[in-house]
Amino acid sequence: MKRRKKPKAVGRPARRDAEESREFLDELVPLMVAAGHSPKRLRAEFAAICGRMKEPARAWDPAELAYVADLPHVLSRWHADEGYTDAQGAPRRLPLRGPGPSLTGLIERVYPGADPNPVVRVLLRTRAVRECNGSFEPLTRNVLFERTLARRHGLLSVFELLRTVARNCAGGRRGAPLLHQTAINSWYPERYLPELHAYLKRQSGETLWDCDRFMRRREPPHGSAEPVRRVGLCIFAIEDRAGPPVRWANRRPARPRRRKP
Numbered sequence: 212m213k214r215r216k217k218p219k220a221v222g223r224p225a226r227r228d229a230e231e232s233r234e235f236l237d238e239l240v241p242l243m244v245a246a247g248h249s250p251k252r253l254r255a256e257f258a259a260i261c262g263r264m265k266e267p268a269r270a271w272d273p274a275e276l277a278y279v280a281d282l283p284h285v286l287s288r289w290h291a292d293e294g295y296t297d298a299q300g301a302p303r304r305l306p307l308r309g310p311g312p313s314l315t316g317l318i319e320r321v322y323p324g325a326d327p328n329p330v331v332r333v334l335l336r337t338r339a340v341r342e343c344n345g346s347f348e349p350l351t352r353n354v355l356f357e358r359t360l361a362r363r364h365g366l367l368s369v370f371e372l373l374r375t376v377a378r379n380c381a382g383g384r385r386g387a388p389l390l391h392q393t394a395i396n397s398w399y400p401e402r403y404l405p406e407l408h409a410y411l412k413r414q415s416g417e418t419l420w421d422c423d424r425f426m427r428r429r430e431p432p433h434g435s436a437e438p439v440r441r442v443g444l445c446i447f448a449i450e451d452r453a454g455p456p457v458r459w460a461n462r463r464p465a466r467p468r469r470r471k472p
Contacts, residue, residue, distance in 0.1 A: 232271070235370055242373075242380065276366070282334075282354050285330065285334065286352055286354065288317060288427070289302045289305075292320075294311075295312050304346040305346060307345075314331060314340075333354075334354070337356065337357065339353070353416075371443075372445060395449070407448075411448050422444045
């Protein structure tokens with residue numbers, strides 16, 4: 212009787228994968244050490260946490276971050292690009308393929324040369340788009356990621372925030388500081404949390420859409436050799452323990468020691 216072979220765990224990551232994870236840690240660890248965390252303790256804690264993890268079923272692919280980051284751009288172009296909107300500015304229903312405006316043609320603008328079928332499946336699965344009598348229409352301006360895609364999109368947001376913080380703390384060695392502002396209140400009543408989160412979602416939605424429109428209008432023509440960069444604005448809410456760190460707030464300054472005569 213033959214035994215079934217267990218699926219092999221992922222071995223060593225490819226060189227590019229290792230560089231990606233090393234870059235992430237190279238940004239994170241110096242910030243933590245500069246804030247007062249012991250590198251020896253961080254190493255022990257990191258080893259303990261990794262020791263509890265199983266090897267992933269599939270290897271990390273850095274290209275997936277770019278794929279996830281650009282997916283909402285399909286919807287933003289659908290709501291704004293000429294030929295994909297009607298006379299009132301609303302997004303038109305599109306056939307999957309065809310000589311005129313089509314969903315695959317729209318995807319080609321965002322993912323040049325890529326297979327459009329996986330993108331169509333994700334848009335349908337996340338209910339950002341629906342199919343009706345052979346044509347497709349968007350249901351929202353956003354993509355609500357789930358499961359694996361949500362983790363990748365979240366990792367992208369964390370990575371980009373970390374890069375911005377590290378750049379701003381480099382004293383100009385990495386270029387001019389980037390936007391990094393916060394509005395934090397340590398005494399917000401819990402009973403008003405639903406109201407706050409509804410307000411934040413409403414305000415951030417309009418802000419992000421205006422920002423997307425500003426960037427989209429300045430995109431170079433398709434096939435242009437002009438240098439480009441990935442830029443953007445990330446907004447997220449925080450919710451933490453109440454009040455400031457009491458020990459630190461009540462700490463008295465140490466008195467200078469008197470020298471013995």
